[in-house]
Amino acid sequence: MDITLRVDGEQHVVTVDTRTTLLDALRDRLGNYSAKKGCDHGQCGSCTVLVDDRRVTSCLSLAVAQEGKDVVTAAGLSENGLHPLQQAFIDTDAFQCGYCTPGQVCSAVGTIDEARAGAPSLVTEDPGAEIALTDEEIRERMSGNLCRCAAYPNIVAAIRQVVDSAGDEAEGAER
């Protein structure tokens, strides 16, 4: 069947089988190889994309169910130069093979957005207070993204860098 998918700001009419996942539609129909197929069962996070600004596993989402939604892949984050998180991953050496990185970056965007919106995690000490993205919070909130190269410490550092610089800017604006 023909469906319209909005991906990284562009509308595409694509012919898909009802069985086609969003991940397969991105890669095999649209040639967008940003989201990666790791486990294909929702366990590794390498297929993570943003749908209507929420991070989701594209391997467990049917393409036909995405009509009218706004899909953003890691490639779509860098259309006007690198996204601050992408730059931070480079700065802190937050990957080796890079296979999981697009999913990690999309998930990191979700981590920062969700915390900013006040969504608690299991390790949030005081759910009533403004959420501080401590390293422990970052690790818990990024637990859906596996990295077989085990770049975890530097992934935390990359997110930390963006969180801290956003905090500095906010402080600067207050002065």
Add this chain to the structure above:
Amino acid sequence: MRPFRYERPTDTDSAVAFLQEHAGARPLAGGTNLIDLMKLGVATPDVVVDVSRLPLDSVDRSGDGGVRIGTNVRNADLAAHPLIRADYPVLSRALLSAASPQLRNLATTGGNLLQRTRCVYFQDVTTPCNKREPGTGCSAIGGYTRYHAVFGHSSDCIATHPSDMAVALAVLDATVIVVGPGGERRIPVTRFHRLPGDQPQRDTVLESDELVVAVELPPPVRGAVATYRKVRDRASFAFAIVSVAAHLSVDDGVVTDARIACGGVAHAPWRATRAEETLTGRAATAASFAEAADAELAAAEPVDGTEFKVPLLRRTMIAVLRDLTAGSTSGRAGAAGQEDAR
């Protein structure tokens, strides 16, 4: 994956009609479990009825002071909802103990209740499984049983229900609202999931043409404390080996009401009624907590490979009761925090 027809009805009645007309139809919400099972060949629906856009996605205060949760409320949104965090933090905590953030962004309230067991044999179509294919046998008996039952299992099935959310709902005395061709039906969540008996293919009492539309919570119990503690093989993003939700009212050092439910140990969230009865009316002391846990675990029937869960569940239950009554405020992963349910 087997080919299927995709339908996206715009109202509940049309969705129910699709389920009624097609015996092989299955409702699709977040997809985190159903799509996976379809890839594995475990679920083979002829028609997939996408109910995820039905307007059943709000959390509302009900007339009696409780809360009604629409079936399509995502697990992440429910965990973060101000009403849930303020009045039912045990539910928020159980939800946040489950899966990963990107899965919680997809998974829904109704879908969470209806998720299937993660028994490796159920998920592997090359092995016999009475739940997947009635009458073929149980490969888990004598097999890999780390996630399997110690209560309420049968010679046909030793699988467990994997939900964290449902364990919290069990101590909150929640009600599942379902709609079928005959109208609405209200089912206490503690009776929604079945024990396997000789029909392990049936996880719940839901009929194939019924749709879960909401979960209702009674008003929060004034002065009660409740929490959820999950024991798992890694610090995050893993299913429970055992888990305990407890909801206690303590007056002047005496337990006046105790509700305790266990996850990872039965085909349904396991209400520990023996422990509850033992504890009610007793002083909130380490000795009575141990006695309550022992009363429950005296009824345990571990299978080959789940014997370790008996002492593990005992310790976890005692620790949860102790933490709830000690006024600890820890909210760290793996530790039970006291959470006032007002």
